[in-house]
Amino acid sequence: MPKIVDPEARRLEIAEAVFRVIQRDGLAQASLRSVADEAGLAIGSVRHYFKGHDELIVFAMRALGDRVIARLMGHLPEPLDPATPRSRRKELTEALLGELLPLTEQTRAETDVWLAFTAAAKYRPDLAEEVTRTYEGVRSLVRRVLEGAHGVGGLLEGLDLAVETERLAALLDGLALSSGRTSPELMLSVLRRHLESLRRPDPGDGTVTG
Numbered sequence: 001m002p003k004i005v006d007p008e009a010r011r012l013e014i015a016e017a018v019f020r021v022i023q024r025d026g027l028a029q030a031s032l033r034s035v036a037d038e039a040g041l042a043i044g045s046v047r048h049y050f051k052g053h054d055e056l057i058v059f060a061m062r063a064l065g066d067r068v069i070a071r072l073m074g075h076l077p078e079p080l081d082p083a084t085p086r087s088r089r090k091e092l093t094e095a096l097l098g099e100l101l102p103l104t105e106q107t108r109a110e111t112d113v114w115l116a117f118t119a120a121a122k123y124r125p126d127l128a129e130e131v132t133r134t135y136e137g138v139r140s141l142v143r144r145v146l147e148g149a150h151g152v153g154g155l156l157e158g159l160d161l162a163v164e165t166e167r168l169a170a171l172l173d174g175l176a177l178s179s180g181r182t183s184p185e186l187m188l189s190v191l192r193r194h195l196e197s198l199r200r201p202d203p204g205d206g207t208v209t210g
Contacts (some may be wrong), residue, residue, distance in 0.1 A: 007049065010049055011049050011050070011059060011063075012063060013039060014035060014041070014046055014056070015056075015059060015060040015063040015064075016039075017035050017036075017038035017039035018030050018035050018038075018056065018057065018060040019064065019113045020038055021034050021035055022112075022113045022116050022117075023109050023112050023113055026116065027057075027116040027117070027120055030057065032050075032053050032056065035056065057117075057120075057127070058126050058127065058130065061117045061127055061130045062130050062133075064110060064113060064114060065114075065130060065133065065134035065137070068099070068100070068114075068134070069134065069137050069138075069141075071099050072096060072099050072100070072138075072141055073141075075092060075095060075096040075099070076096070078092055079092035079093045079096055079145065079148065080144060080145070080148035082151065082152045086154070089149075089154075090195075093149070094191065094192060094195065096141075096145065097142075097145070097168075097172065097191060097195075098188065098191065100172045100176065101172065101175050101176060101184070101187050101188075101191070102175075102176060102179035102184070102187075103184040103187060103188065104184075108179055108180070111176050111179045112179065114176075115177070115179075117130070117131070118131050138169060138172075139165060139166070139169050142165050142169045142172075143161065143162075143165040146161050146165055146168070146198075147161060149198075153200060154199055154200055155198050155199060155200055156198060156199070156200050157200070159198065164198060167194075168194065168198075171190070171191070171194055172191070175187045175190060
């Protein structure tokens with residue numbers, strides 16, 4: 001009997017080939033032919049799942065954004081739960097936001113590919129829509145993290161959460177841009193220092209809330 005192929009799984013498999021080509025050779029080299037070769041498929045098989053090159057690239061970009069957002073959501077809701085101990089909440093918050101930084105081989109590869117997509121989005125409205133969708137999703141999550149900390153009295157009084165959301169998101173964006181030039185350890189130190197600057201000192205034990 002012929003092998004039954006899950007269409008969505010095959011589309012994601014092809015998207016993974018797009019990522020590998022982009023990371024290795026750049027977005028300009030991610031043609032249907034090169035992607036098909038990378039995936040070990042005939043070009044006709046790629047065309048079976050995508051109408052053309054533009055649809056393939058938009059799908060791959062969306063798949064990458066969805067993967068990152070899903071991984072971020074996988075860290076919730078514990079860091080936002082008021083019942084979570086302060087030290088644990090701090091640890092979980094750093095782990096959550098750390099998913100947006102190129103700290104591992106996987107996230108460095110994702111960052112390289114995402115930056116290639118965003119550079120191309122300046123000239124392609126179809127990709128710009130995906131940039132905006134992911135941009136808004138990340139900032140919404142950062143805002144939830146700060147609101148969660150504020151709700152349990154973990155932030156300094158008088159902070160403008162809209163401003164602090166943008167400051168923290170911009171910090172994460174800037175660290176991502178330094179991929180390959182800044183060590184993962186230094187990136188984490190910068191993130192931790194920024195989070196510490198937002199936390200309300202705890203007079204009870206000399207630590208900070210989170």
